[in-house]
Amino acid sequence: MARALRSMLWRAVAYAVVLELMLIPAILYFPEFEKHTRQLRAMAPLPVLRDIVDTLEEGGVFAYVTGQHFFKGCNTLGTAAAVLLAAGAVAGEVHRGTFEIWLARPVSRVRLLTERWIQGALAVTLPVVATTLSIPWLLTKVGYALPYSPLLLSAVQQCAMLLAIYSTTFFLSTLARAPMGIAFAMLVFTIFQFAVYLVERMTHWSLFRLTDVERFLDIQRTGGFDWRALGPLVFVTLAMYVASLVSFARRTP
Amino acid sequence: MSEAGTGRISTRGLTRRFGAKLALAPTDLELEPGCVTGLLGPNGSGKSTLMRMLIGLVPPSGGSASVDGVALSGDGTAIRERCTYAPGEIALYGELDGAEHLDWFLRGRTPAARRRAREIATSFELPLDKRVHTYSHGMKRQLMFSAAMAPDVRVRILDEPSEGLDPNKRSTMIQRIQDDVARGTTILLSSHHLGEVDRVCDTFVFLSAGRTVAIERAADIARRATRLVRLEFANANALAEPLPTLAHAQLTLRGATLLAELRCDDPRAFLAEWAARRDLPAPRSIEYGKTSLGDLYRSLYGVEEAC
Numbered sequence: 001m002a003r004a005l006r007s008m009l010w011r012a013v014a015y016a017v018v019l020e021l022m023l024i025p026a027i028l029y030f031p032e033f034e035k036h037t038r039q040l041r042a043m044a045p046l047p048v049l050r051d052i053v054d055t056l057e058e059g060g061v062f063a064y065v066t067g068q069h070f071f072k073g074c075n076t077l078g079t080a081a082a083v084l085l086a087a088g089a090v091a092g093e094v095h096r097g098t099f100e101i102w103l104a105r106p107v108s109r110v111r112l113l114t115e116r117w118i119q120g121a122l123a124v125t126l127p128v129v130a131t132t133l134s135i136p137w138l139l140t141k142v143g144y145a146l147p148y149s150p151l152l153l154s155a156v157q158q159c160a161m162l163l164a165i166y167s168t169t170f171f172l173s174t175l176a177r178a179p180m181g182i183a184f185a186m187l188v189f190t191i192f193q194f195a196v197y198l199v200e201r202m203t204h205w206s207l208f209r210l211t212d213v214e215r216f217l218d219i220q221r222t223g224g225f226d227w228r229a230l231g232p233l234v235f236v237t238l239a240m241y242v243a244s245l246v247s248f249a250r251r252t253p
Numbered sequence: 254m255s256e257a258g259t260g261r262i263s264t265r266g267l268t269r270r271f272g273a274k275l276a277l278a279p280t281d282l283e284l285e286p287g288c289v290t291g292l293l294g295p296n297g298s299g300k301s302t303l304m305r306m307l308i309g310l311v312p313p314s315g316g317s318a319s320v321d322g323v324a325l326s327g328d329g330t331a332i333r334e335r336c337t338y339a340p341g342e343i344a345l346y347g348e349l350d351g352a353e354h355l356d357w358f359l360r361g362r363t364p365a366a367r368r369r370a371r372e373i374a375t376s377f378e379l380p381l382d383k384r385v386h387t388y389s390h391g392m393k394r395q396l397m398f399s400a401a402m403a404p405d406v407r408v409r410i411l412d413e414p415s416e417g418l419d420p421n422k423r424s425t426m427i428q429r430i431q432d433d434v435a436r437g438t439t440i441l442l443s444s445h446h447l448g449e450v451d452r453v454c455d456t457f458v459f460l461s462a463g464r465t466v467a468i469e470r471a472a473d474i475a476r477r478a479t480r481l482v483r484l485e486f487a488n489a490n491a492l493a494e495p496l497p498t499l500a501h502a503q504l505t506l507r508g509a510t511l512l513a514e515l516r517c518d519d520p521r522a523f524l525a526e527w528a529a530r531r532d533l534p535a536p537r538s539i540e541y542g543k544t545s546l547g548d549l550y551r552s553l554y555g556v557e558e559a560c
Contacts, residue, residue: 096344097343097344098344098345098346100305100310100342101340101344101345101358103310104308104310104333104338104340105333105358105359105361106330106334106360106361106362107333107360107361108328108330109328109330249328252310252311253305253310253311253340
C-alpha cells in the first residue's frame with residue numbers, strides 16, 4: 001500500500017502544482033480581463049464562446065474564477081489526471097506483469113481494489129479542493145474578495161464530475177490488459193465532449209454542462225447543489241465502483 | 254474436509270475451463286502433510302493453473318479444494334493467510350529496493366516473518382538496499398523465494414522456485430526446502446528440473462494437458478528401480494528390433510539404452526544370462542538401482558525435460 005500511496009502522492013502533488021500555476025496568472029489577470037471584456041467578446045470566434053464571455057461579465061469575479069479554475073483548469077487538466085490515474089489501476093498491473101504478485105498476498109480483492117480506488121480518488125479530488133482554498137487569498141492580491149462557501153460547493157460539484165470520469169476509467173481498467181488504450185479512448189471521449197460543448201446546437205448534450213460557469217453561478221445563487229446535476233454524477237461514480245468490484249472479482253492472472 | 258492446521262492439501266473434482274479450453278480436468282488430490290509433492294509436466298499442462306486455483310487466484314469452474322483444512326471459498330483470502338505462494342512468473346516492482354519489496358510481499362504477515370525474510374534473502378547475498386530493477390533474473394527469483402519461505406505457515410506452494418538459478422543457489426534453495434519440510438511443512442513444488450524434484454520430493458503428480466496422468470511416490474519409484482537394469486550401448490544400432498527374449502527380464506529399447514525390467518530383485522541372474530548370450534553386444538555401461546524419474550517422465554510424455 002505504501003508503494004501505491006507514495007506514487008499517487010507524487011502525482012497528486014504534481015497535478016496540484018500545475019493547477020495552482022494555471023490559477024495564479026489567471027487571477028492576477030482578472031483586472032485586465034474586466035477592463036477588456038467587450039474587446040474579448042468581439043474577438044470570440046464562436047457564439048458559445050461569446051455566451052461564455054457574457055456569463056463571465058454578468059457573473060463578475062465569481063464567474064470568472066470558477067470559469068478559469070473549474071471549467072478551464074479542472075475540466076481539462078483534472079480530467080486528464082483522472083483518466084491517467086485510473087487507467088493504470090488494474091490494467092497497469094496486468095501490463096507490467098505484477099498482477100499475480102499483487103493478488104497473491106493474504107489481502108482480499110475487495111480491500112485491494114477499494115484501497116486503490118480511494119488513493120486515486122483522493123489524488124484526483126484533493127488538489128482541486130486545495131487549490132480552490134487558495135483562491136480567496138489570491139483575489140486579495142488584486143483587490144477582490146470572495147467567501148469560501150460557494151467556491152467549496154463548486155469544488156464539490158467539480159470533484160463529482162472528475163470522480164465520475166475517474167470511476168468509469170477505473171472500471172475499464174479492471175477489464176483491460178493495457179492502460180494506454182483505455183487512457184487514449186477516455187481522453188478522446190472527453191475531448192469530444194468538450195468539442196460538443198462548443199457547438200451551439202449540441203452544447204446541451206455535453207457532459208461538461210454539469211460543470212460550466214452557469215452551473216457554478218446557480219450554486220452561488222442558491223447556496224446549495226442542484227441534485228439533477230450532482231445526482232447523476234454521484235450515481236455514475238458509485239455504479240462504476242460496484243461494477244469494478246464485480247469485474248475485478250472475476251479477473252484471473 | 255480435512256482438519257484445520259494439519260497442512261493437508263485436498264482437491265475433489267477441481268476443474269477449470271477458460272472458455273472452451275479445459276485448463277484442468279476434474280482433479281482429485283490428497284497431499285500428505287509434512288511432505289514435498291512435485292508437480293510435473295510440460296509447459297501448458299496445468300501446473301500453474303492448479304497452484305493458482307489452490308490459493309484462490311483462479312476461481313474453479315467446478316469441484317472443491319482445501320488447503321491446511323480451510324475450504325477454498327470466495328477469493329481465497331482465508332487460504333492465503335494459511336499458506337505462502339511463490340509465483341512462476343517473475344515481474345516485480347523495480348522502483349522498490351529489496352527490503353521494501355520483501356515488506357510489500359509480506360503485507361498481512363507478522364513482523365517476525367519480515368525479519369526472517371530478510372535473513373533468508375541475506376543468506377542468498379541479495380543486496381536488499383538496491384532497487385529491484387538492478388537485480389538479475391535469479392536474484393528476483395531468490396527474493397520471491399525468501400518471501401515465500403519466511404512466514405510461519407504449514408503450507409507453501411512454490412511454482413518453479415529455482416528456475417533461472419545457478420547450481421549453487423539451487424542447491425541452497427533445496428536445502429532450505431528440506432529443512433522446512435523437516436519442521437513439518439507441506440510443500441507443493443513445480444519444476445522442470447527432474448534432478449531437483451527427484452532429490453527433494455516424496456510424491457510426484459504428473460499432469461498432461463490439464464489431466465493427472467500419474468501420481469507416484471518416490472519410495473515406489475525407488476522400489477521399482479531395484480528391478481530395473483539399464484544397459485548403455487555405444488550406438489543406437491548395437492541392438493535392433495525384435496529384441497531377444499530372456500528368461501530373467503523384459504526388455505525395452507530406447508535409442509542406445511536398453512531397459513531390462515527384472516522378474517526378481519536380484520540382477521545377477523539377468524546379467525549372467527546376458528553374458529552367456531554371445532550373440533548379444535557388450536554394453537558400454539550398466540546401471541542398476543537408480544531412481545528412474547527421468548524414465549517415468551519419458552514414458553509419460555515421450556520426451557525428457559531439461560536436467
